[in-house]
Amino acid sequence: MLNERKLAVLRAVVEDFVNTNEPVGSRALADRHPLGVSPATIRNDMVALEEDGYIAQPHTSAGRVPTDKGYRLFVDRLSSVKPLSAAERRAIESFLGNTVDLDEIVARTVRLLAQLTRQVAIVQYPSLTRSSVQHVELIPLGNQRIMMVVITDTGRVEQRVIDGLEAVSERAVNDLRAMLNRAIAGCYLGDVPDAVDDLPAQVPPEHRGIAVSVLSVLLESLVESHEEKIVLAGTANLAAVDFAASFRDVLEALEENMVLIRLLGEAKDPSMLTVSIGEENFHEGLRSTSVVSADYGVGNQSLAKIGVVGPTRMDYPGTMGAVRAVARYVGQILAGQ
């Protein structure tokens, strides 16, 4: 069905439309691309492409516009990730170079990515699984409540409040804290569940209830905190785009943390670039956007994801290049710690 030239035409349509944001016609195509055939031939190819659903006309006597299916084919088979320019690579280095604080790294990364792509950037905090416990602190808050703070060796801090406890003495908390630290300090987070398995048995019966509550919150926080924290930047870049959907919907979707998490979570191939185009997105408000996401991590251990949200008519090769480059660089920085 789709011979070489038709694919070339599709590629040209996508590229031109991304550039100009206007339906592209056969003449313009023949002029700007070395297809070696006349507009009439291109027209014939376009009819075929349209029949197969890769492009569409806004109305008769307008040029063609790629459909989601067209973008999909373009991304899968017609384009390659575009390496960054030297200037862009310098920008990454000067932006992220010698940053140490985790919050700072994440904050800068997300701004950098937004700036490079001129779109909305999303960065997820690195997962905790690879970290080990440095210290657990228990803080009695009064009112039968305790705050638990877990500090990891990578410098991330998790805090949780445990409440609905029976009255609890200062002494009991101290004992429990000491015991807890003895049990799990130095532990990888993944190993914590095993490490605390027999703790309740060591606690004097009158405090066992508290110990159990604390432990259950601890375990729960280890699970949840994986993907909890997400940062966003560059929403102002949305203003430049005109969406099919009201762009209020887009903003609303981006304000929902759960949506963002799921958005990044959709990435199928770990350690690969994933692109989700238009209607492929699960969320109503994002049906006229595309999401480019990638894993980042240390070695081949994936820690979390980063991504970019933009209009379906985005510069896929360039965006993918930026996302990949930033992901790699962040991985390096985290590894250097």
Added chain:
Amino acid sequence: MLNERKLAVLRAVVEDFVNTNEPVGSRALADRHPLGVSPATIRNDMVALEEDGYIAQPHTSAGRVPTDKGYRLFVDRLSSVKPLSAAERRAIESFLGNTVDLDEIVARTVRLLAQLTRQVAIVQYPSLTRSSVQHVELIPLGNQRIMMVVITDTGRVEQRVIDGLEAVSERAVNDLRAMLNRAIAGCYLGDVPDAVDDLPAQVPPEHRGIAVSVLSVLLESLVESHEEKIVLAGTANLAAVDFAASFRDVLEALEENMVLIRLLGEAKDPSMLTVSIGEENFHEGLRSTSVVSADYGVGNQSLAKIGVVGPTRMDYPGTMGAVRAVARYVGQILAGQ
């Protein structure tokens, strides 16, 4: 100059314009408000109001629109803060009721405020001055770096990385940590500087350099962290408004944390509602917005600020009511801890 009736006319103009977003004419005013005079008289008043700069015409033969100066007068003398409806108060309670975790409180507060006002809400994390130190943790990270984590009794956690140190032994860090905790555990943050004053003298000379570095970062973090953290919600509500300024500018301004901090910082009367209207705002991009902000705190100690950003043509009484109510409620919740 401005007799009672002219003020009433101004008030009516503001109210109608806020409702309809269309220039309001003399006839419409006479119809909808019990001013007791004819449109012609209102016209005369309007001329006076226009001469004094309180209202303006987009063009001849259009109705009048309030100027920033007009809104200012309206806010200062012609309106009163509107108490929330019972439903709204219930909403606040069910939204914030029995929330314990500080992050959770702040996150919910900002969403609540955005929802109540249908505008962009800003909430600043409570200042640390009133808190006391629960525990200080020092974590050697390797590479001559140490992470410091300060846990306060209100459950807030501050972390900082100290680097550029000479090589440092595990042992030395342990000693320093113990010493530090002995010195400042239980201290109010405001008292920390005094409490650590003579610490370096107690440290063995070979580790004094490290101790000094750690202390200086500690002191610095106490100063900075006051106003550092700010949360935003409801940007999607901006989409419904049409700004004079491109609303990309507004979004851009709101992405700058420093701008937000300064925006809230402008509040002059502590423990009072502050309104900054249009051109009064220091930031370019926010010249067509207004900011309503308030302190919140426990007792009469102000801890931080919350605020709302919206178009100059906002419902000031309603917005002010919401901001004040939420500020008070958050104060209560924090006090209950």
Added chain:
DNA sequence: CCTGGCACTCCATGGTCCACAGTGCTAATT
């Protein structure tokens, strides 16, 4: 299979016109 030619379609642009909302002014009224 490609291409030039041609008739056709639809949109975007710009012009004209008109109704409307609202004004400012004047003269009359209270």
Added chain:
DNA sequence: AATTAGCACTGTGGACCATGGAGTGCCAGG
């Protein structure tokens, strides 16, 4: 002196229309 009715005047926005142009689909010839 303040208010009001009446009236002429004026931008704006919408409706309507004509026009040019971009782009198509199709056909017939190479």
